[in-house]
Amino acid sequence: xxxxxxxxxxxxxxxxxxxxxxxxxxxxxxxxxxxxxxxxxxxxxxxxxxxxxxxxxxxxxxxxxxxxxxxxxxxxxxxxxxxxxxxxxxxxxxxxxxxxxxxxxxxxxxxxxxxxxxxxxxxxxxxxxxxxxxxxxxxxxxxxxxxxxxxxxxxxxxxxxxxxxxxxxxxxxxxxxxxxxx
Numbered sequence: 001x002x003x004x005x006x007x008x009x010x011x012x013x014x015x016x017x018x019x020x021x022x023x024x025x026x027x028x029x030x031x032x033x034x035x036x037x038x039x040x041x042x043x044x045x046x047x048x049x050x051x052x053x054x055x056x057x058x059x060x061x062x063x064x065x066x067x068x069x070x071x072x073x074x075x076x077x078x079x080x081x082x083x084x085x086x087x088x089x090x091x092x093x094x095x096x097x098x099x100x101x102x103x104x105x106x107x108x109x110x111x112x113x114x115x116x117x118x119x120x121x122x123x124x125x126x127x128x129x130x131x132x133x134x135x136x137x138x139x140x141x142x143x144x145x146x147x148x149x150x151x152x153x154x155x156x157x158x159x160x161x162x163x164x165x166x167x168x169x170x171x172x173x174x175x176x177x178x179x180x181x182x
Contacts, residue, residue, distance in 0.1 A: 019045040020052060024066045029102045033109035038062070060113035067110040068123065070103070077128045083136040083143060087177045090128065091153050095168035098161035107162060125154055144180060152180035 023044035027036045038059055042049040056062035078089040097103055126146055133143040144152075153176050160166050 016045070016047055016051060016055070019047065020055075020062070021066050021069060024062065025070075025102060025106065028105040028109050033105070033112055036109065063106075063110045063113045067106055070106060071122070071124050077131050079135065081139075083132065083141060084177060084181055086132045086135075087149075087153070087180070088174050090132065091157065091173045091177055092170050094125065094154070095157055095161075095170075095173050098157055099168060104161055107158075111162075122150070122154060122158070126150055129153070149180060152176060 020041060023041045024036070027041060027044055036059070038052050038056075039049045041062070042052045045052070052062070056065065076093070078086045080086055080089070098107075129149045130146045133146060133149060136143040143149075156176055157168065157173070160168055
């Protein structure tokens with residue numbers, strides 16, 4: 001007999017996921033990362049701890065999913081017709097995002113939870129860079145490789161966000177782009 005069961009988009013599963021993600025973000029904004037546990041997240045989300053353990057298995061997996069969700073699609077890839085202008089706009093948007101204390105708290109927790117944690121924080125950023133660089137090549141222009149661009153732009157932005165209290169002024173960010181495109 002064929003199964004009539006299907007996944008319901010936006011059903012209970014989506015509500016649980018949203019509540020748990022929201023609980024993670026709230027708890028990380030209120031507490032040091034080491035104080036945040038799966039049972040505490042479950043309590044804040046209003047779900048049973050076994051629900052959280054069954055769906056995510058570990059705090060590292062949950063943090064990685066929350067970070068991937070948080071850092072995917074939140075920055076628009078500009079298309080001005082100029083690689084320099086696109087990279088400047090994009091890098092300034094990234095620096096603004098990284099200046100948010102809640103964003104930094106999520107990144108620190110994700111990085112500290114597992115060796116792969118950093119991938120959740122930068123994966124989409126690499127895809128965004130790649131889109132701008134490929135578009136420049138398709139216009140017949142010269143563009144550096146994605147890893148070169150990430151090293152020149154993302155590395156100093158993330159370093160400043162995570163390890164210093166130095167501001168990420170737009171002039172400083174534009175200087176990163178200038179150095180990359182020299």
